[in-house]
Amino acid sequence: MxxxxxxxxxxxxxxxxxxxxxxxxxxxxxxxxxxxxxxxxxxxxxxxxxxxxxxxxxxxxxxxxxxxxxxxxxxxxxxxxxxxxxxxxxxxxxxxxxxxxxxxxxxxxxxxxxHVLRFDPRMLAARQAVQQGELGKVRSIYSRRNNPSRYFSLYERTNLMYILGIHDIDLQRWMTGAEVVEVFARSSSSTGNGPDLIWAMLTFSDGTIGVIENNWLISKQSPAEMDVRMEIVGEEGIIHFQDPDQSLVFWNGHGVTHRASYIWNEAYDSYAGYIFEEMKHFYQCVRDNTPSPILLPEDAKEAVRVAEAIILSSQTGQPVRLAP
Ligand SMILES: NC(=O)c1ccc[n+]([C@@H]2O[C@H](COP(=O)([O-])OP(=O)(O)OC[C@H]3O[C@@H](n4cnc5c(N)ncnc54)[C@H](O)[C@@H]3O)[C@@H](O)[C@H]2O)c1
CATH class of the missing domain: 3.40.50.720 (NAD(P)-binding Rossmann-like Domain)
Incomplete structure (x- = not known):
C-alpha cells in the first residue's frame, strides 16, 4: 500500500x-x-x-x-x-x-x-430503473456533492472537480450510457486561491442535460458532514436521491445531526459498505485474473477528460466541446 x-x-x-x-x-x-x-x-x-x-x-x-x-x-x-x-x-x-x-x-x-459509488446499492437501483426504462427517456440529471469546509485545506491541492465532481461525472455517464459532448462551467473561490465551488452543465450525446454542483462549504455547525443529491428526470418518471437520508437522526444539546453512511458500516467486529464491496470485487478479479466489468480504467480516463474540459471552461468562461 x-x-x-x-x-x-x-x-x-x-x-x-x-x-x-x-x-x-x-x-x-x-x-x-x-x-x-x-x-x-x-x-x-x-x-x-x-x-x-x-x-x-x-x-x-x-x-x-x-x-x-x-x-x-x-x-x-x-x-x-x-x-x-x-x-x-x-x-x-x-x-x-x-x-x-x-x-x-x-x-x-x-x-x-x-469509482466506489458504482458499488452503492442505491445508485445500482437507480441505474437499473433507468436501464429498464422505468423513467422513459431520461432528459436531465442533477448531481450535488458538497463537502465540509474543514477538509478544504487538505484537498485544495487539487481542483475540486477531480476530487468531488469526478464521482458525479462517472455516475452521470454510467446512468445515461452516453458520452459528454460539451461542457460549460463557472467556479468561485473564498480564499482567492483555488476554487472551492463549481457548477458545471454537461450535454450528453443522447441529448441528456447534466448539472453538477460541488463545493467545500459545509460548515462545522451543519447537521451533516456532507450534502449529496441526485435527481434523474425522465419523461415518465423521476428518481430523487439524498445522502444523508433521514433514516437516522440524532437530537441532542448540540442540535440535530445526521450520521448514517453507506460507505462504511460497522457491526461488532465486522465491516460492510460499498468500499468493502469494491475491494472484495478487486481481489476477486485479481484471483480470477479477469478485468472488472464494473471498474473499467477507460471509464476513469473518460471522467478525467471531462473534468479537464470542465476546469478549462471554468477558467476561460467559454463552453468546451469534447472531441468524439
Ligand atoms: N473514493 C473516495 O470517496 C475517496 C475519498 C477520499 C479520498 N480519496 C482519494 O484517495 C487518495 C488519497 O487521499 P487521502 O484523503 O488519503 O489523502 P491524504 O493526503 O490524507 O493521504 C495521502 C498520503 O500519501 C502520502 N504520500 C504522498 N506522497 C507519497 C509518496 N511519494 N510515497 C509514499 N507516500 C506518499 C502522504 O504522506 C499522505 O499520508 C486520493 O487520490 C483521494 O482523492 C477517495
Missing part, C-alpha cells in the same frame, strides 16, 4: 477481513505513520515506493497517494508485474491515464480505479 493518509484507514479495515490477502509492505513519507502501521500490521515500511516495489515480491499494489502522484507509482508497479488498484481520479490528465492503461495492457496486469 502506497500512501497512508485519511482514506487509507478504510482500505486497511477492508484488508482486515478479506480472506487470503496479506499486507506485506507499506510506503509512506511520514515516518511516524509508516512505523506505526508497519508495527501494527507486522509488515515492512518504506519511505520510498520505488524501493518497496524493487525489494518486495508483491502481487498487488494499492495506490493512495495524493491525486497528482497517482501515475508514477502506478506505472512502476505495473511494470514490476503487479496488479494495481488506484484511488480516483486515475490521474489529472488524459495523457497520464492513457499511459497507465497502455502499461497495464503491455504487462498483462489489472488496473482498477476507485
Amino acid at each position: 502506497i500512501g497512508l493518509g485519511r482514506f487509507s484507514h478504510f482500505h486497511l479495515k477492508c484488508l482486515r477481513q478479506l480472506a487470503n490477502v496479506k499486507l506485506v509492505a507499506v510506503a509512506e513519507l511520514s515516518e511516524t505513520t509508516r512505523l506505526e502501521t508497519a508495527e501494527e500490521w507486522g509488515c515492512a515500511g518504506y519511505a520510498s515506493w520505488q524501493e518497496m516495489i524493487d525489494t518486495e515480491r508483491l502481487d498487488v499494489v494499492i495506490v493512495l497517494t495524493p491525486e497528482m502522484h497517482h501515475a508514477e507509482p502506478t506505472l512502476a508497479a505495473l511494470q514490476a508485474g503487479c496488479h494495481v488498484f488506484v484511488e480516483k481520479p486515475i490521474a489529472l490528465t488524459e495523457q497520464d491515464a492513457e499511459r497507465m492503461i497502455e502499461t497495464a495492457k503491455q504487462n498483462n496486469r489489472l488496473l482498477m480505479v476507485g
Whole structure:
C-alpha cells in the first residue's frame, strides 16, 4: 500500500477481513505513520515506493497517494508485474491515464480505479430503473456533492472537480450510457486561491442535460458532514436521491445531526459498505485474473477528460466541446 493518509484507514479495515490477502509492505513519507502501521500490521515500511516495489515480491499494489502522484507509482508497479488498484481520479490528465492503461495492457496486469459509488446499492437501483426504462427517456440529471469546509485545506491541492465532481461525472455517464459532448462551467473561490465551488452543465450525446454542483462549504455547525443529491428526470418518471437520508437522526444539546453512511458500516467486529464491496470485487478479479466489468480504467480516463474540459471552461468562461 502506497500512501497512508485519511482514506487509507478504510482500505486497511477492508484488508482486515478479506480472506487470503496479506499486507506485506507499506510506503509512506511520514515516518511516524509508516512505523506505526508497519508495527501494527507486522509488515515492512518504506519511505520510498520505488524501493518497496524493487525489494518486495508483491502481487498487488494499492495506490493512495495524493491525486497528482497517482501515475508514477502506478506505472512502476505495473511494470514490476503487479496488479494495481488506484484511488480516483486515475490521474489529472488524459495523457497520464492513457499511459497507465497502455502499461497495464503491455504487462498483462489489472488496473482498477476507485469509482466506489458504482458499488452503492442505491445508485445500482437507480441505474437499473433507468436501464429498464422505468423513467422513459431520461432528459436531465442533477448531481450535488458538497463537502465540509474543514477538509478544504487538505484537498485544495487539487481542483475540486477531480476530487468531488469526478464521482458525479462517472455516475452521470454510467446512468445515461452516453458520452459528454460539451461542457460549460463557472467556479468561485473564498480564499482567492483555488476554487472551492463549481457548477458545471454537461450535454450528453443522447441529448441528456447534466448539472453538477460541488463545493467545500459545509460548515462545522451543519447537521451533516456532507450534502449529496441526485435527481434523474425522465419523461415518465423521476428518481430523487439524498445522502444523508433521514433514516437516522440524532437530537441532542448540540442540535440535530445526521450520521448514517453507506460507505462504511460497522457491526461488532465486522465491516460492510460499498468500499468493502469494491475491494472484495478487486481481489476477486485479481484471483480470477479477469478485468472488472464494473471498474473499467477507460471509464476513469473518460471522467478525467471531462473534468479537464470542465476546469478549462471554468477558467476561460467559454463552453468546451469534447472531441468524439
Ligand atoms: N473514493 C473516495 O470517496 C475517496 C475519498 C477520499 C479520498 N480519496 C482519494 O484517495 C487518495 C488519497 O487521499 P487521502 O484523503 O488519503 O489523502 P491524504 O493526503 O490524507 O493521504 C495521502 C498520503 O500519501 C502520502 N504520500 C504522498 N506522497 C507519497 C509518496 N511519494 N510515497 C509514499 N507516500 C506518499 C502522504 O504522506 C499522505 O499520508 C486520493 O487520490 C483521494 O482523492 C477517495
